[in-house]
Amino acid sequence: MLECVDDSVFFSVLIGSFSVAEIAPNLQAFTLALSACAKIYETIDRVPKIDIYSEDGERPKEVAGNVEFRNISFIYPSRPEVQVLNNVSLMVPHGKTTALVGASGSGKSTIVALTERWYDPLEGQVLLDGRDLRDLNLRWLRNQISLVSQEPTLFNATIFENVCHGLIGSQWENASEEEKRELVRRACITANADNFIQSLPDKYDTVVGERAVLLSGGQKQRIAIARAVVSDPKILLLDEATSALDSQAEGIVQDALDKASKNRTTIVIAHRLSTIRNADNIVVMAKGKVIEQGTHAQLLGMDGAYKKFVEAQALATKTIEQHAELEEKDGVESAEQSIDDRDDYVPNLNRIKSGRSVASQELERQDAQRGKARSYSIWQCIGRVFYLQKDMWLVLSLAWIACVVGGGVYPAQAIVFAYLVDTFSLTGQALQNRANFWSLMYVIIAISIDIGSSLLRFLRVSHI
Numbered sequence: 001m002l003e004c005v006d007d008s009v010f011f012s013v014l015i016g017s018f019s020v021a022e023i024a025p026n027l028q029a030f031t032l033a034l035s036a037c038a039k040i041y042e043t044i045d046r047v048p049k050i051d052i053y054s055e056d057g058e059r060p061k062e063v064a065g066n067v068e069f070r071n072i073s074f075i076y077p078s079r080p081e082v083q084v085l086n087n088v089s090l091m092v093p094h095g096k097t098t099a100l101v102g103a104s105g106s107g108k109s110t111i112v113a114l115t116e117r118w119y120d121p122l123e124g125q126v127l128l129d130g131r132d133l134r135d136l137n138l139r140w141l142r143n144q145i146s147l148v149s150q151e152p153t154l155f156n157a158t159i160f161e162n163v164c165h166g167l168i169g170s171q172w173e174n175a176s177e178e179e180k181r182e183l184v185r186r187a188c189i190t191a192n193a194d195n196f197i198q199s200l201p202d203k204y205d206t207v208v209g210e211r212a213v214l215l216s217g218g219q220k221q222r223i224a225i226a227r228a229v230v231s232d233p234k235i236l237l238l239d240e241a242t243s244a245l246d247s248q249a250e251g252i253v254q255d256a257l258d259k260a261s262k263n264r265t266t267i268v269i270a271h272r273l274s275t276i277r278n279a280d281n282i283v284v285m286a287k288g289k290v291i292e293q294g295t296h297a298q299l300l301g302m303d304g305a306y307k308k309f310v311e312a313q314a315l316a317t318k319t320i321e322q323h324a325e326l327e328e329k330d331g332v333e334s335a336e337q338s339i340d341d342r343d344d345y346v347p348n349l350n351r352i353k354s355g356r357s358v359a360s361q362e363l364e365r366q367d368a369q370r371g372k373a374r375s376y377s378i379w380q381c382i383g384r385v386f387y388l389q390k391d392m393w394l395v396l397s398l399a400w401i402a403c404v405v406g407g408g409v410y411p412a413q414a415i416v417f418a419y420l421v422d423t424f425s426l427t428g429q430a431l432q433n434r435a436n437f438w439s440l441m442y443v444i445i446a447i448s449i450d451i452g453s454s455l456l457r458f459l460r461v462s463h464i
Contacts, residue, residue, distance in 0.1 A: 015410065015411075015413065015414030015417060015418075016410075016411055016414045018410070019410035019411055019414065022410075034378065034381060037381045037384075038381075041381075041384060044388075049120070050117060050118070050119075050120065050138065051138065052138050052139060052142075053139075054137075054138060055137070056137065057135060057136045057137030057138065057140070057141075058131065058135055058136050058137065059136070059137050059140045060129070060131070060136075063128070063129060063144055063234045064094045064129050064234075065094035065095065065128075065129070065144075065234040065235055065264065065265035066091075066092070066093055066094045066127075066128070066129050066130070066265070067091075067092040067115060067126070067127070067128055067235065067265060067267070068090070068091050068092070068125075068126070068127040068130075069088055069089060069090040069091075069092075069111070069114070069124070069125075069126055069127075070089055070124050070125045070126075070127060071087055071088075071089055071123065071124035071125070072085050072087070072088045072089070072090075072114065072121045072123070072124035072125075072126065073085055073086055073087055073088075073121060073122050073123040073124060074107075074110055074114065074119065074121045074122055075122055076119075083288055084107050084110050084288055085107045085110055085111075085121070085288045085289075086287070086288040086289050087123075087124075087289070088107070088111075088124075088288065088289060088290055089124075089290070090111070090283060090290060090293075092265060092267060092281075093265070093280075094234075094265045095263050095264065095265060096265065096266070096280040096281065097261050097266040097268060097276075097278075097279045097280050097281075098266065098267050098268070098279065098280065098281045098282075098283060099267075099268040099269075099270055099276035099279035099281070099282045099283065100267065100268065100269050100270075100283050100285060101269075101270060101271070101273065101276065101282060101283070101284055101285070101306065101309065102284055102285035102286055103286065106285040106286050106287060106288065107285050107288045107289075108269045108285055109239060109269060111267065111269075112147070112237050112239055112267065112269065114126050115145065115235070115237060115267065116142060116145055116147065116237070117133050117134075117138060117141060117142070120134060128141070128144075139169065142169075143169040143170060143231070143233075144233055144234045144235055145233055145234075145235045145236075145237060146166065146227075146228035146229065146231070146233040146235070146236055146237065147228065147237040147238075147239065148221075148224050148225055148228050148236070148237070148238050148239070148257075149224075149239045149240075150239060150240040152220065152221065152223075152224030152227075153211070154208050154211065154212035154215075154220055154223060154224065155208075156207065156208070156209060156210045156211075157207065157208070158202075158204065158205045158206060158207055158208070159188075159197055159200075159203075159204050159205070159206055159208060159223060160180075160181065160184055160204040160205060162208060162223060162227060163184045163187060163188065163223060163226045163227045163230055164180055164184060164230075165227060166187075166226075166227040166228060166229075166230040166231050167180065167183070167230055167231050169231075170231035170232075172231065181204070183230055184204065184226070184230060185204070186230075187226040187227070187229050187230035188204075188222075188223075188226045190225075190226065190229055190256070190259050190260055191222045191223070191225040191226035191229065191256045191259070191260065192222055192252055192253075192255060192256040192259070193219070193222040193223055193225075193226050193256070196219055196222075208220075208223070218252055218253055221253050222252070222253060222256055225253070225256050225257065225260055228260065229260045233264070234264065234265060235264065235265045235266075235267070236260060236261055236264045236265070236266045236267075237266075237267050238257060238261075238266065238267070238268045238269065238270075239269045240269050240270060240271060254275055258278075273309060273310055276296070277296045278296075279295075279296070280295070281293060281294065281295065282294065282295065282296060282299055282306065284299070284304075284305050284306045284309075286305065291304070291305055292304050292305055292306055395459065398455060398459065399455075399456065399459055401452075401455075402451075402452040402453075402455040402456045402459075403452075403456070405448050405449065405451070405452035406449060406452045406453065406456070409445060409448070409449050412445055413442075413445060416438055416441045416442060416445065419434075419438055420435070420438040420439075423435050423438060
């Protein structure tokens with residue numbers, strides 16, 4: 001009997017050792033998951049200064065759309081040595097179009113960021129109808145503003161669903177599908193998109209593909225414009241909305257933008273000055289300051305920076321046309337040689353010495369101030385997962401049970417096998433009874449692993 005016990009212990013240890021050895025390859029992934037989990041929870045627990053989920057702040061019932069920048073100074077946190085805006089004061093009246101022009105880095109896009117309140121100015125105030133943006137509810141504020149960027153993002157869904165995303169947070173968010181389709185159709189007509197949508201096989205139910213690969217650049221831009229105006233925002237922001245389009249598509253999209261801007265407070269950022277000729281006010285910026293402003297005709301009469309921009313773009317256009325003519329007449333080589341001989345064709349390029357990333361220095365400083373990061377135990381991580389997914393506790397519990405069953409197969413098999421070997425020391429009816437019993441245990445183990453694996457496969461296939 002003692003030999004049988006020794007055999008059971010031996011085989012239990014042997015098979016158990018193999019099972020423990022199979023855990024080692026997965027420990028690295030488990031450790032990486034725990035470290036990532038701590039960073040994720042730290043991010044989730046962080047409450048930002050500009051909190052989109054905060055219910056504080058005013059929600060005015062009526063909005064005219066007057067935007068005023070009063071003595072604004074701003075520095076990006078990741079570049080504390082660069083003054084982006086320096087005592088900028090600017091008035092954007094309601095129902096008018098204000099265009100921002102200037103060299104890259106002059107602060108045009110920062111004006112848009114402060115209007116959306118992605119950042120708060122270091123000094124000064126951004127006012128909407130005389131109210132400081134910091135006193136307004138952030139979610140309400142952003143529902144009054146729509147943005148069309150140079151490279152808009154469309155989701156892998158139908159055209160109707162993509163445009164409907166513009167209704168989120170508005171009074172039509174929970175409207176019926178018939179009402180939403182009517183709003184979407186009107187917005188697409190305004191954006192000059194209805195004609196090409198009607199020519200598609202599924203019309204508004206056409207899937208645009210991942211990152212809208214099934215649409216051209218102009219079509220994608222017009223759908224983005226429709227999404228921006230479908231909720232009838234009071235303020236429309238256009239950040240170089242036509243700069244990535246060819247001349248033909250630019251004309252169609254620009255006409256759509258003109259329609260969308262009608263009777264709305266519009267702030268336009270443009271490098272192509274031909275797209276802002278009809279703006280009510282053109283603001284010229286340089287090095288974080290407003291240096292000129294007025295209509296197109298007024299700025300040309302000033303003989304200042306704006307006129308130089310216009311002349312530079314006209315010269316570039318003329319040079320490109322000459323280059324095309326030379327290619328047709330004398331071939332590509334002669335055209336390139338002709339352009340290389342022109343002293344005024346080559347722009348001035350300034351070299352800026354770069355060093356260590358300022359963002360990395362700032363993160364290092366913040367880490368030093370924050371000190372040692374909070375650590376989470378395994379059970380805390382598991383508990384937080386269940387807490388954050390309260391509505392899926394049943395599914396997570398089933399998955400956890402299935403994993404425990406699958407992981408317990410080898411240890412259970414080791415014990416059963418050891419007892420089964422011990423059975424061969426018996427004789428007669430006792431041998432048959434014990435053999436039948438432990439064989440039945442093997443059947444139970446097989447059924448358990450089949451149930452656990454089937455449950456895991458079902459959860460995986462059902463995307464839960």
